[in-house]
Amino acid sequence: MNAKKVVIVGGGIAGMVAATLLAEQGFKVELYELANELGGKAKSLRTKDGNPIEHSHRVYSKDYKTLLPILAKIPDGNHYVIDNLITPKKAIISNTKGEIFINLKFRQRKQLNSLEQFLFCIFQPIVNGIKILLIMFLFPYKMKRIGIPIRESIWCLLKHIQFLMMCEERQQKLFSGQSYGEFLCIENKSDNFKQFISTYISVLVAARLETEAIGCARLFSNSMLTMRGVIKGLEHLGGIMIMNGPTSERLFNPWQKYLIHLGVNIHLGVSLNSIETEKNLIKSFTFSDGTKATSDHYICAVPLVVLTDLVNKCSLANIDLSLINVNEPKMEWSNSAQFFLSALPNNNATSFEPGVLNLHINSPWDIVSIVQGKGIWNNVEMPPDMPYVLSATFSNVHSHGVVFNKPLIACSETEIFEELLTQMGFVDRDLVMSWHLDYELIIMEDSEYQQKKDNLRSHLASDVYDGKRMLTYAPLGLMRPNQKPLKTVSKISNLYLAGEHIDTQYRIPTMEKAAESGRRAAMEVANQVNPSIAEAIKLQDRDFIKPFSFVQNLDNLVYQWQFR
Numbered sequence: 001m002n003a004k005k006v007v008i009v010g011g012g013i014a015g016m017v018a019a020t021l022l023a024e025q026g027f028k029v030e031l032y033e034l035a036n037e038l039g040g041k042a043k044s045l046r047t048k049d050g051n052p053i054e055h056s057h058r059v060y061s062k063d064y065k066t067l068l069p070i071l072a073k074i075p076d077g078n079h080y081v082i083d084n085l086i087t088p089k090k091a092i093i094s095n096t097k098g099e100i101f102i103n104l105k106f107r108q109r110k111q112l113n114s115l116e117q118f119l120f121c122i123f124q125p126i127v128n129g130i131k132i133l134l135i136m137f138l139f140p141y142k143m144k145r146i147g148i149p150i151r152e153s154i155w156c157l158l159k160h161i162q163f164l165m166m167c168e169e170r171q172q173k174l175f176s177g178q179s180y181g182e183f184l185c186i187e188n189k190s191d192n193f194k195q196f197i198s199t200y201i202s203v204l205v206a207a208r209l210e211t212e213a214i215g216c217a218r219l220f221s222n223s224m225l226t227m228r229g230v231i232k233g234l235e236h237l238g239g240i241m242i243m244n245g246p247t248s249e250r251l252f253n254p255w256q257k258y259l260i261h262l263g264v265n266i267h268l269g270v271s272l273n274s275i276e277t278e279k280n281l282i283k284s285f286t287f288s289d290g291t292k293a294t295s296d297h298y299i300c301a302v303p304l305v306v307l308t309d310l311v312n313k314c315s316l317a318n319i320d321l322s323l324i325n326v327n328e329p330k331m332e333w334s335n336s337a338q339f340f341l342s343a344l345p346n347n348n349a350t351s352f353e354p355g356v357l358n359l360h361i362n363s364p365w366d367i368v369s370i371v372q373g374k375g376i377w378n379n380v381e382m383p384p385d386m387p388y389v390l391s392a393t394f395s396n397v398h399s400h401g402v403v404f405n406k407p408l409i410a411c412s413e414t415e416i417f418e419e420l421l422t423q424m425g426f427v428d429r430d431l432v433m434s435w436h437l438d439y440e441l442i443i444m445e446d447s448e449y450q451q452k453k454d455n456l457r458s459h460l461a462s463d464v465y466d467g468k469r470m471l472t473y474a475p476l477g478l479m480r481p482n483q484k485p486l487k488t489v490s491k492i493s494n495l496y497l498a499g500e501h502i503d504t505q506y507r508i509p510t511m512e513k514a515a516e517s518g519r520r521a522a523m524e525v526a527n528q529v530n531p532s533i534a535e536a537i538k539l540q541d542r543d544f545i546k547p548f549s550f551v552q553n554l555d556n557l558v559y560q561w562q563f564r
C-alpha cells in the first residue's frame with residue numbers, strides 16, 4: 001500500500017476525479033472544499049423552502065470518456081450512478097414565439113450483449129455514414145425555415161466535416177489562430193446564419209464567435225453530427241443524456257460516499273486562504289479554519305478566478321500563468337433561473353414538456369431550458385402544488401431584452417424573470433408559482449460593492465447600471481484564438497493544477513474537460529511516485545466507433561510525413 005499524501009483543494013468534478021483515482025491507487029487523500037457540499041458548479045441546489053432544483057440544464061455527452069467510466073463504478077444503492085443517466089425525450093430549437101424549427105427525438109438505448117456488440121462494431125460505421133448523409137439532406141432544409149440559404153447550411157456542414165476529417169495536429173496548425181467567426185467566414189454570410197450560429201454555440205456553452213475556432217468547431221460537430229457508440233461497454237448510452245433526478249442526489253451524494261469508502265478525508269466549508277512555499281516547493285496550504293495542511297503533493301482544482309487571486313495574493317511567481325497575465329481568457333456569464341410550475345402549459349405543450357431540451361434560438365439572452373421534476377425525475381419529492389420546475393439557463397447578459405430593452409446585468413430580479421419567460425415564449429404566467437435566481441448571481445449597490453469587493457469571493461463583476469452591479473461567482477473561461485492554455489503541471493514540482501480551465505483535448509469548459517484535467521493531475525502525481533501506478537490511471541483507449549477516426553488516423557500519417 002502506497003501511503004503518499006495528497007492534498008486536493010476544490011471539490012468540483014476536477015478535484016473529485018483526482019481524489020477518486022488517487023485514492024483507488026492507495027494514496028492518502030485530503031479533499032478540501034469551500035462549500036458545504038461537493039460538486040462545484042455542477043451540483044444541484046435547494047430553494048430556501050427546501051425544494052430541489054438543478055443549477056441549470058446538465059447534459060452529458062456520450063463521448064465523455066473520462067467521466068462516464070468513473071460514473072460506471074460509483075455504487076448508488078443496488079445499481080451504479082451511470083444507470084441514473086437517461087436520454088432526454090427530445091431536443092427542440094424554437095423561437096421566442098414558441099414556434100419549433102427543429103425537433104430531434106432521442107431513443108432510450110438498451111444494453112448490448114456480446115453478439116450485438118460484435119454486430120454493432122461491423123454495422124455501426126455504415127449506419128453512421130447513412131446518418132451523416134441524412135443530416136446533409138435534412139439540416140439545410142430545416143435551416144431554410146429560419147431563413148438560412150441552403151448553400152450556407154451545406155457549406156457549414158461540409159466545413160465541419162472537413163474539420164472532423166483532419167488529425168488534431170492539422171486542426172491545430174490550420175485553425176489555432178482563428179476565431180470561430182473567421183473559421184466560418186461569417187462576414188460573408190447572411191444575417192440569419194450569423195444569428196443562428198452565434199446563438200447556437202452560446203446556448204450550448206456560452207461560446208462566442210470570437211472564441212477560438214477549434215473548440216467551437218468540435219462543439220458544433222459533436223452536437224450536430226452526433227453518432228452513437230463511442231465508449232466500449234457503454235454503447236447503450238444515448239448521444240446526449242440527463243440525470244433522472246437532481247445532480248447532487250443522483251451523482252454527488254453517491255460519489256461522496258464512494259470517496260469516503262476509499263478512505264478520502266473530506267473537509268467541507270473551508271476555504272484555501274494562503275499557500276506557503278519554501279525553496280521552490282509548496283510547504284503548506286492554510287485554510288480558513290486555521291488548518292495548515294502539509295503533504296507530498298498538492299492539487300489545486302479551484303476555478304480560474306480563484307487561482308488568479310491566490311497566485312497574486314501569495315506571489316507564486318513559479319506557476320506558469322502566461323495564460324492569466326498575457327492572454328487572459330474571456331470570462332463569460334452562464335447562469336440560470338428556476339420557475340416552479342403548478343402544471344404544464346396546454347397551448348404550447350410540445351416545447352414545455354418534462355425532459356425536453358429547448359434551445360431558444362433567437363432569444364437575446366441565449367436561453368436553453370428544460371422542464372424537470374414530475375415526469376422525468378424518479379422518486380424525487382416535489383411540492384404537490386408545483387410538481388414541475390422549468391430551468392432556464394442564459395449565456396448572454398449583454399444583449400438588450402425584448403420587454404425592458406435592457407441587458408440582463410442591468411435588470412432587477414423581477415425584470416429578469418419577466419424577460420426570461422417572454423423570451424422563452426412561456427405565456428401561461430398563472431402556472432408560475434415561484435421562482436429562484438441562481439445563488440451564484442448577486443445584484444449589489446455599487447457603493448456597497450466598493451466597500452466589500454476586496455473581501456468578496458473571487459468573482460466577475462459587471463459595469464455599473466443605475467448605481468448597481470451584477471456579480472457572478474461562477475464564470476466560465478473561454479479560450480481566444482492563439483491562446484496558450486494552462487497545463488496540469490505547474491513550475492512548482494509538487495503543485496498540480498486541475499479544473500475546466502486546464503488544457504485537454506476538450507477546449508470548451510464542460511464536466512468532461514474538468515474530469516479529464518483531474519485525471520491528468522492524478523496521473524502526474526502518480527508518475528512522480530511510481531510510473532506503474534500512473535499506468536493504472538491512464539485513459540484506456542476506449543474509442544469504439546468514432547465515425548471519423550479512420551480518416552483522422554490516415555491524415556495523421558500524411559501530416560507526419562508532410563512535416564516530419
Ligand SMILES: Cc1cc2nc3c(=O)[nH]c(=O)nc-3n(C[C@H](O)[C@H](O)[C@H](O)COP(=O)(O)OP(=O)(O)OC[C@H]3O[C@@H](n4cnc5c(N)ncnc54)[C@H](O)[C@@H]3O)c2cc1C
Binds near residue numbers: 010042334498
Ligand atoms: C450554468 C452552467 C451550465 C453548465 N452546463 C453544463 C452541461 O450541461 N454539461 C457539461 O458538461 N458542462 C456544463 N457546464 C460546465 C461544467 O459544469 C463545469 O465546467 C464543471 O462543473 C467545472 O468543474 P471544475 O471542477 O473544474 O470547477 P468547479 O465546479 O468550479 O469546482 C471548483 C470547486 O472549488 C471550490 N473552491 C473555490 N474556491 C475555493 C477555495 N478558496 N478553497 C477551497 N475550495 C474552493 C468551489 O467551491 C468549487 O466546488 C455548465 C456550467 C454552467 C456554469
